[in-house]
Amino acid sequence: MTSPSRGRFISVEGIDGAGKSTHLAWLNGFLQSKGIALVQTREPGGTELGEKLRALLLNDAMTLETEALLMFASRAQHLSAVIEPALARGEWVLCDRFSDATYAYQCGGRGLDTAKFAALEHWVQSRGDGLIEPDLTLIFDVPLEVSQARMADSRVLDRFEREQHDFHARVRAAYLERAVHNSARIRVVNANRSLADIQAELAEMFTDYE
Numbered sequence: 001m002t003s004p005s006r007g008r009f010i011s012v013e014g015i016d017g018a019g020k021s022t023h024l025a026w027l028n029g030f031l032q033s034k035g036i037a038l039v040q041t042r043e044p045g046g047t048e049l050g051e052k053l054r055a056l057l058l059n060d061a062m063t064l065e066t067e068a069l070l071m072f073a074s075r076a077q078h079l080s081a082v083i084e085p086a087l088a089r090g091e092w093v094l095c096d097r098f099s100d101a102t103y104a105y106q107c108g109g110r111g112l113d114t115a116k117f118a119a120l121e122h123w124v125q126s127r128g129d130g131l132i133e134p135d136l137t138l139i140f141d142v143p144l145e146v147s148q149a150r151m152a153d154s155r156v157l158d159r160f161e162r163e164q165h166d167f168h169a170r171v172r173a174a175y176l177e178r179a180v181h182n183s184a185r186i187r188v189v190n191a192n193r194s195l196a197d198i199q200a201e202l203a204e205m206f207t208d209y210e
């Protein structure tokens with residue numbers, strides 16, 4: 001009996017207020033409508049341990065280094081328990097944030113030394129000759145004034161969402177910088193448009209991507 005081919009690993013990124021949750025839900029339904037076996041998950045979180053770490057990360061004050069270490073601790077468990085097994089079964093993984101978010105929020109937003117980020121990324125994600133990383137990353141991008149207005153009308157905000165304007169500006173800039181340096185993997189989607197326009201672009205993108 002032949003083993004299934006490896007599944008696809010898709011991550012979805014964006015600053016807070018970019019509409020990521022809405023686009024994730026649509027993508028999930030669209031891909032499943034194509035008959036794709038799919039696991040949707042999130043970071044930080046995705047496992048029982050990861051969800052406990054998520055609660056700490058989103059609510060408790062901590063040092064920058066502690067924050068980065070907990071992000072990667074959650075990721076290590078997530079890869080081992082959820083992402084790698086699903087890909088090995090031939091399923092697709094649709095993940096709400098991955099290491100690009102750590103780069104954007106901890107390096108861009110908070111100022112974590114990029115060498116420390118790279119060391120943690122190598123330690124946690126190295127397999128064989130390379131890193132486990134998404135096959136495709138979508139960054140949903142909106143101007144800061146749009147994201148800030150959406151969050152103002154939102155639910156109770158976590159400690160990242162409560163950060164000042166300059167923090168979110170740095171996060172957005174880091175995302176866009178990351179996209180420039182990883183253009184083969186990362187696609188920036190203009191999310192400051194109608195849902196119909198965004199969904200039409202995604203449908204075309206994934207028709208080509210399959």
